[in-house]
Amino acid sequence: KLVVCVSRWVDHRGAVLMLDCMGISLTIPPGALESTRRELISLTLVWDLNDGPKLTEKQGLVSPVVHCGPHGLTLKRPCTLTYKHCAFEPTLVSTWTSETHLFGDKKWRMLCKKRDADRQCSFLGDECIVRLNHFSLYTSIMTAEDGGVVRKWLQMVPFAYALRDGRFYEVRVYLLNNTPCALQFARYKEGELGGRQCNAEKLLLFEGDGSNLKLELTTLCEGWTNTDAPKEDVQFVQLWHNLCPYASFCFQRDNPTVSDISLTIAGQCTWPSDAQNSSRPGSSRSTMPSSEKDPNSSQMGTPLLGLPGPRVPRIPHPLRMKLQMLLDARSTLGNDWRAFAGKLNLDHCIRWLETQPSPMAILLDRFEEEGRTVQDLGCLLYQMERLDAAATVTDHL
Numbered sequence: 001k002l003v004v005c006v007s008r009w010v011d012h013r014g015a016v017l018m019l020d021c022m023g024i025s026l027t028i029p030p031g032a033l034e035s036t037r038r039e040l041i042s043l044t045l046v047w048d049l050n051d052g053p054k055l056t057e058k059q060g061l062v063s064p065v066v067h068c069g070p071h072g073l074t075l076k077r078p079c080t081l082t083y084k085h086c087a088f089e090p091t092l093v094s095t096w097t098s099e100t101h102l103f104g105d106k107k108w109r110m111l112c113k114k115r116d117a118d119r120q121c122s123f124l125g126d127e128c129i130v131r132l133n134h135f136s137l138y139t140s141i142m143t144a145e146d147g148g149v150v151r152k153w154l155q156m157v158p159f160a161y162a163l164r165d166g167r168f169y170e171v172r173v174y175l176l177n178n179t180p181c182a183l184q185f186a187r188y189k190e191g192e193l194g195g196r197q198c199n200a201e202k203l204l205l206f207e208g209d210g211s212n213l214k215l216e217l218t219t220l221c222e223g224w225t226n227t228d229a230p231k232e233d234v235q236f237v238q239l240w241h242n243l244c245p246y247a248s249f250c251f252q253r254d255n256p257t258v259s260d261i262s263l264t265i266a267g268q269c270t271w272p273s274d275a276q277n278s279s280r281p282g283s284s285r286s287t288m289p290s291s292e293k294d295p296n297s298s299q300m301g302t303p304l305l306g307l308p309g310p311r312v313p314r315i316p317h318p319l320r321m322k323l324q325m326l327l328d329a330r331s332t333l334g335n336d337w338r339a340f341a342g343k344l345n346l347d348h349c350i351r352w353l354e355t356q357p358s359p360m361a362i363l364l365d366r367f368e369e370e371g372r373t374v375q376d377l378g379c380l381l382y383q384m385e386r387l388d389a390a391a392t393v394t395d396h397l
Contacts, residue, residue: 024083
């Protein structure tokens with residue numbers, strides 16, 4: 001079973017367990033355990049795609065499967081489990097549990113939903129917060145109401161091997177839940193085979209209406225030929241149930257003097273031809289431009305830094321100008337725009353950003369597109385130990 005796990009000994013003083021880069025944490029308050037008791041507490045992300053609940057087409061998986069252990073441990077005070085979700089309408093999300101061991105057969109049932117009076121579950125923005133009195137397996141599901149439309153955020157992420165002297169090249173575009181752990185799962189799978197993420201992820205608002213997602217190669221630079229079909233359909237159920245599918249595009253080098261490749265892949269939702277209302281309007285659409293070059297070269301092409309639709313500014317213009325002036329300048333400690341890029345999981349774009357007039361301007365655009373606030377910006381700068389920039393943000397609040 002493929003899992004990511006952290007564990008530590010905990011006593012009556014409590015503790016916090018976190019899975020780095022996964023957006024998952026478990027907070028055990030003081031007094032949750034008896035003063036004479038000491039337990040080895042574990043927090044586990046389950047990457048086995050067969051361990052989730054059996055879903056209908058009206059149900060979409062919007063979060064990871066998380067295990068808190070030891071299984072069945074009862075606490076004197078409730079602890080708090082936090083993990084990310086990708087639902088567009090959090091009011092339609094519910095948390096499910098399986099009162100079974102991590103390696104046993106699962107028996108999933110609904111534990112709580114946002115509208116419950118006991119407030120055992122909270123769904124704030126992109127986070128699920130669950131208050132637990134005992135440990136087991138947990139995940140979150142979004143369910144369509146009668147006649148209603150449900151949507152969730154997907155991320156389209158391209159991977160490839162380094163561009164070498166051979167004639168053939170392949171780009172694989174993964175369609176994932178927009179959660180940190182889904183992206184890390186794809187990076188892990190590709191890393192085992194030598195693949196690397198070759199451009200930044202692109203977000204797509206995907207509608208749970210039964211539509212498949214069509215990926216189409218729309219442009220390709222000279223010197224290369226597409227060797228297979230330029231279009232590929234990704235099935236609705238694979239996307240809605242978060243089975244981490246990908247589409248593959250293969251290319252042949254026609255000109256041996258060409259040293260790089262540039263291409264554009266567009267994604268569009270399509271209603272299945274055998275379904276009713278085949279001309280149904282209003283499907284989600286997104287275009288993913290991708291310039292792909294050798295990841296080991298000095299140029300990475302144009303990273304995908306945009307959300308669908310227009311950007312809504314959240315950072316005042318005067319503040320943006322001050323932050324660009326402070327962070328575009330290189331710091332000997334490295335806590336400049338490069339560290340900011342790392343906080344946004346865009347380390348792979350640094351070499352491309354170095355070629356831009358203002359790397360920080362692009363990164364602030366990305367920060368806004370993720371829906372973060374000016375307060376979040378101040379906290380992030382404080383974590384980078386840029387107290388001057390953090391104070392500048394505070395002055396504008």
